[in-house]
Amino acid sequence: MTTADNTEPPADGRRQLPPQYLPGEVEDRRYQDWVDAGYFTADAASAAPSFTIMIPPPNVTGSLHIGHALDHTLIDALVRRRRMQGYNALWLPGTDHAGIATQNVVERELAKEGLSRHDLGRDAFVERVWQWKANYGGKILDQMRSLGDSVDWSRERFTMDAGLSRAVQTIFKRLFDDGLIYRAQRIINWCPRCMTALSDIEVDHSDDEGELVSIRYGDGDAAVVVATTRVETMLGDTAVAVHPDDARYTHLVGTTVELPLTGRHIPVVADPHVDPEFGTGAVKVTPAHDPDDFEIGRRHDLPSLTIMDERALITAAGPFEGLDRFEARPAVLAALRAEGRVVAEQRPYPHAVGHCDRCGTTVEPRLSLQWFVKVEPLAKAAGDAVRDGRVRIYPAQLAARYFDWVDDMHDWCISRQLWWGHRIPVWYSAGGEVRCVGPEDEPPGEGWTQDPDVLDTWFSSALWPFSTLGWPDQTPDLRAFYPTSVLVTGYDILFFWVARMMLFGLYAMADAGPGQSVPFRQVALHGLVRDAFGKKMSKSRGNTVDPLDWIARFGADATRFTLARGASPGGDVALSEEWVAGSRNFCNKLWNATRFALMNGAVAGSELTQDDRARLSVPDRWVLSRLAAVTAEADALFEEFEFAKVSDVLYHFAWDEFCDWYLELAKAALNGADEAAAGLTRRVLGYVLDRLLRLIHPLMPFVTEELWTALTGGESVMVAPWPGVLADAGAGAGAAVGVGAAAAAGAADPAAEAVVESLMRLVTGVRRFRADQGLRPGQPVPAVFAGIGDTSLAAHEPSIRALLRLTEPAAGFTPNASVQAEGITVRLDTSSGIDVAAERRRLTKDLAAAQADAEVSQRKLSSQSFLDRAPADVVAKSRDRLAAAQAEIARLRERLTALADAAS
């Protein structure tokens, strides 16, 4: 590994850079160089502490969208920084088989050929999906290269790989044997279009316009009115329920009422679940088609009458048979109305209805035999791991949501009536025996048939942190890289994925001990990507951003920086083309700063000795002091996943301080006659830029690589030591690693900072005068600096003159204007005289501001309670401020008077 600390100065005739950064010419080449150099490949045998991040596996059907780009930008920044810090960094890539989604894609393809999966049969269909995967799957992995993702391609995984499938089977068997997986007849969420069961979180609830209908069951004294939004299910009613304490119905409990249209009589039962306040206080009970009713049915031993098939067509014999559920509803209602059973109709009646999150079809609660994970004991452990700090969630407030869910989680329905996925490893004999088969077991022979269902795709995703490392085998990878360090993903899949990895990680890896069984130590959640107005991106809205388009037009670095700049923990990211253009400009700024450095013979790679530091100029000292502060700040912010703030700090240091002031100030020394001073500044220039590029590299890998190698002649900034001061890192055993620790950018230099800040105020003040006076920026103006000898700026007059284009006075110099700032009076000869009106406007404005300032301070200081209660430093600050304002007022008044005198 090479470092920046090669002592040889760069060879002469280094590459000349063109005046603009053209990302297209850099990115592909650099990426391939990195891959070829093996920088992305982690080493399970490394002695260095590991830093591991697992990619949130995108669907194998997917292509890179802006959400991935956000996720990957943040992950890549974390991984690149750790790698530079000397960690054995692994970012493992891969894809998810995405059961329903992928099956749907291939089925649609088949449909174009006029075929259904049933025409092919199970084996041929699955084969067809594999074929599809071979041809089109993993497109997204290729696209990741263009973002610069530093993933370890040698460790790419797919959730249906043989190894990962073995992990699935292993844990299924283990859970089964532990009694944590069971099969039961339950009401589950059923999608009649996908024709499969769904778990609770695969159902999106939204308010639909419904209709609340009140229907009279029975007649005369035995009549009872029930209200429902799902009239058609009355065909499957097997009871009416009322609250036990509801006096209106006590006389009916235990009797039966006639169920209209069916000729059946159903019992009236008393159940505490019924809310006497709602509707009529009487509820129709359909155990086979409503989860509540199923529970009531269980309590009262009611029969379950299934009246719909898996396509949600009515199966109950009679006039409605064969109708779709939505056709049956008006039909049943009409029939009831014809019999005079409809007491009231209330519409519209908005109420929450579940929809399949894959296809949007209204979910049908359906009684069926499914496999479930008993989550309670697992969820308890998953909650505790966060509660006791073994896993930390960023931002912390999202932990509350995690607890809400984990602490009250229903059993997880894991069977899916699909063909694409991990088949449930359970076999049944003709005699009704059940056998769960582990990966080492012989499959049962003659007379046994395997369960036809496959597992929920999230079942295998939940194993991702360790199945990808070879579990259940105790592989070197598993030992080296588990637990993973950080999980980075959007808060939208906190429940889908994050919580489930917690359930299974803690369970499967329990032998490793409490601290080592967690799937990750930190969870860094980001938000959704939105448009410039904070609106959700969607194809129908037409406000989506294609990251590949941005990369092509603005560069990967600009795209990444824009995303990072918007990413605060848990916060949504707003994007627009103006912003990515701004980031592109920032790349160009760095490009030209480096270009300037190269043109001026900047020397990178030499450390500054104590001796050197003693001879530094004030601007050199200032920039080093600022670099130290910014380095520490950026480093701390990285630890907290404050990407927006890191980006902001680096952006402003690079642009506002390094480029706008330091490079301008350095010009005096670089072009000056003092060779020793110039040489020292060339080294400081190289030193600061070198470190700045390293600090920015995790966020903008390509441009920094191109510039850093050009500046230093080093091999790659990717493997240059990180300049940060290392804090106790989340991964590893808290040991500070990396040669970067020694390269901490030095100490603060408040004296130098004070001088440069004073210089900035003076320069800005005079520039303002020039602007007010309409003096063209480039026009040289003769001037003298009266009183500068008594200030800290005495030695910097040449720099100040250069910044302000003020020339030495020639013979016959007759100043006709003056500006005061920082205790210095700058007298200028503007030749044409000054614009008195403009000057008066400026002075008047400044006077008003100073007076307002003084007034506020005065008011505070005249309050006795303020003087008594406020801390001494606050009072002192107010005093200083008042004094300064008063001095300013006096000065401005004097100038205004002088101006008036001069005018008359």
Next chain:
RNA sequence: GGGUGCAUAGCUCAGCGGUAGAGCACUCGCCUUACAAGCGAGGGGUCACUGGUUCGAACCCAGUUGCGCCCACCA
């Protein structure tokens, strides 16, 4: 229905107890020998509303209004 978050410059957001900040947009002047994807200067905000706590509130507390998100088996 239950949680939870947010209301700050035209837009997107930062600041979270001591006299309001950034990026973009806007105005004016500049092709000043790294950069016009640039440089310099400037304008713009009763920090949603009402009370309270405090010497002092954008910041803490309560309420109001308006948005947003998550969870949810009330017919």
